Amino acid sequence: MSVDVIHYYDVGSPNCYIAHKLISDIEERTEESFKYVPVLLGGIFKLTDNNPPFIQFQNVKGKNDYYRLEMMRFLRDHQLTKFKMNPNFPVNTVMTQRGAIVAADEGFLMEYADLTLKAMWEEGLKMDDPEIFHKALSDGGLDADHIAKRIQDQDVKDKLLANTQAAADRGVFGCPTFFVGTEMFFGKDQLMNVEKEIERQKSA
Numbered sequence: 666m667s668v669d670v671i672h673y674y675d676v677g678s679p680n681c682y683i684a685h686k687l688i689s690d691i692e693e694r695t696e697e698s699f700k701y702v703p704v705l706l707g708g709i710f711k712l713t714d715n716n717p718p719f720i721q722f723q724n725v726k727g728k729n730d731y732y733r734l735e736m737m738r739f740l741r742d743h744q745l746t747k748f749k750m751n752p753n754f755p756v757n758t759v760m761t762q763r764g765a766i767v768a769a770d771e772g773f774l775m776e777y778a779d780l781t782l783k784a785m786w787e788e789g790l791k792m793d794d795p796e797i798f799h800k801a802l803s804d805g806g807l808d809a810d811h812i813a814k815r816i817q818d819q820d821v822k823d824k825l826l827a828n829t830q831a832a833a834d835r836g837v838f839g840c841p842t843f844f845v846g847t848e849m850f851f852g853k854d855q856l857m858n859v860e861k862e863i864e865r866q867k868s869a
Contacts, residue, residue: 668866670859671844672699673832674778675706676765677758679736679750682786684841684853685778686745691856695863699843701774703765704829705758706840712833717755739853747787756785757793759825763816764802766824773807780805 672688674681688699710716718732740748761781768777784790784801791797795813802809815821832842836849843850845862 668695668697668863669844669846670697670699670863672701673704673828673837673840673842673844674701675704675758675840676761676778676781676785676792677706677756678840679748679754679786680853681841682748682782683736683739683743683745684856685782687743687853687856691860691863695860695867697863697867701765701769701778702828702832703762703769703774703825704832704837704840705762705825707758708826708829709833709837709839712830713838715838749787749789751785751789751791753789753791753793756791759793760795760798760816761785761792763821763825764798764812766821766828767812767815770821770824777807780807 672684674685676682692698715721718729723729740746764781765774765777768774780802781792784805785792788801790801792801799809799813802812835844837851839851841851841853843855843859845859846866848862850856850859850862
């Protein structure tokens with residue numbers, strides 16, 4: 666039995682990078698593919714009256730320090746040694762996520778996601794700068810001119826907004842969020858349970 670596995674992601678989330686680096690192993694073990702759906706995390710926050718943790722808990726003594734510690738442990742335990750916090754964080758991701766819509770439409774989303782997540786969270790690039798964005802795509806072997814042109818198309822803009830609205834309507838309040846069938850899981854820490862749910866549904 667095949668299982669429908671959805672991953673709502675935005676390149677601007679470091680946790681989306683971390684999840685992305687672990688997903689391929691889960692796909693190999695479960696023999697199921699994750700379908701990446703590009704959304705705007707900022708748009709989801711607005712639609713759900715949510716805030717990123719660094720804002721939401723800025724006045725809670727010690728909480729953001731603990732989140733940073735927890736992330737460092739997670740990176741260590743999964744040997745994700747190439748990660749580094751982007752010095753330009755937070756980065757506006759509208760341009761990059763529109764590019765993801767183009768990539769999804771034209772069949773190279775996984776290559777695009779891998780390249781842009783690496784640019785953000787390994788190379789620390791300011792991916793909301795059009796020149797840096799263009800160079801990162803070109804250096805990665807993608808047709809940067811074509812992507813830069815297509816992200817101006819209204820249908821691309823509309824599709825990203827539609828994805829974002831549909832995600833919020835489904836209950837998504839942040840990224841990364843995963844659905845295994847109708848079961849929702851939020852955050853990189855839930856990937857173990859995502860894998861368990863995939864196996865449970867496959868054997869049901």
